[in-house]
Amino acid sequence: MKKDIAIKLGVFVLVVVIATLLIFVRRPKSKFYSVNVDGHAYVFSINPKLSEKVPCNNPELIQIKTYQAKRIMFVFNGSNDKDNALFSVMGQNIVLRLKPYFEYQGIEKEFNASEIDSYVPEKGDLVIRLIGPRTGANGTYVELRNNTITISGNTTDGAQMAADKYVLSVFGLY
Numbered sequence: 001m002k003k004d005i006a007i008k009l010g011v012f013v014l015v016v017v018i019a020t021l022l023i024f025v026r027r028p029k030s031k032f033y034s035v036n037v038d039g040h041a042y043v044f045s046i047n048p049k050l051s052e053k054v055p056c057n058n059p060e061l062i063q064i065k066t067y068q069a070k071r072i073m074f075v076f077n078g079s080n081d082k083d084n085a086l087f088s089v090m091g092q093n094i095v096l097r098l099k100p101y102f103e104y105q106g107i108e109k110e111f112n113a114s115e116i117d118s119y120v121p122e123k124g125d126l127v128i129r130l131i132g133p134r135t136g137a138n139g140t141y142v143e144l145r146n147n148t149i150t151i152s153g154n155t156t157d158g159a160q161m162a163a164d165k166y167v168l169s170v171f172g173l174y
Contacts, residue, residue, distance in 0.1 A: 037171045040104060042097045044164055046157065051164035052173070056142040059174035062149055066170045070124030071110040072098075076135070078115040083132035086156055087113075090130060090163040097167045128166070132159050142166050 033044045044051070056062065066072070074094075076087045095111045102109045116129070131137045131152040140158035142165045143150045151166055153159025168174065 035168075035171070035173070037101065037173070038104065040100070042101070042167075042171075046161055046164060048164060048168060048173075051161040051168060054140055054142060054158075054162050054165035056165055056169055056174065058144045059142075059169035062142070062144050062166065062169045063172060063174075065126055065144065065147070065149070066098075067107070069109070069126030071112060071122060072126050072128060073119065073121075074111070074113040074128050074130055075116045075119045076113070076130040076132075078117075080132070080134040083134045086132050086159055087130045090151065090159060093160070094128075094163055094167055098170060101171070130159075130163075132156075142169065 033047050034041045035044060035048050036042075074087070074091045076084070078084055091111075091113055099109065099111065119127075121127070127148045129148055129150045131150060133154050133156065137152045137154040137159070140153045140155070140162050141150075142162050143152070149166065151159070151162045153162045
């Protein structure tokens with residue numbers, strides 16, 4: 001009798017411990033994806049396979065223009081704080097991938113940002129116009145037009161995927 005109670009109590013304790021572990025021990029919510037380019041790994045928080053599907057009108061010429069640029073200027077409409085925060089993340093993610101990518105090749109690039117109304121063009125600039133869900137995006141895409149690359153996302157994830165599509169285009173992974 002005492003043996004049965006001890007076994008039942010042991011099973012109960014084991015079930016409680018397992019249930020507690022399942023409830024309170026959480027797996028990380030974020031999964032990171034790595035893309036290897038010329039032997040170097042670049043980390044993405046959104047699956048690059050999804051970003052590859054973002055429409056891009058001329059990835060080859062975007063790659064060429066980015067290589068030719070002396071300075072890469074991110075310009076944006078600063079009228080919305082949430083989109084401004086999104087543009088900050090997008091720009092930072094682009095710079096964190098492209099700066100080392102070009103450094104490995106011995107190419108110096110300057111990166112800068114400006115509100116569109118106060119941007120003053122300089123010779124050798126490549127303008128990357130960022131458009132977010134609250135500042136006029138009418139779709140998710142990357143587009144080269146008149147020497148300006150537009151990165152547009154009508155959702156937060158869409159904007160980040162479009163920024164990743166730009167990076168993948170520069171890497172030659174279109």
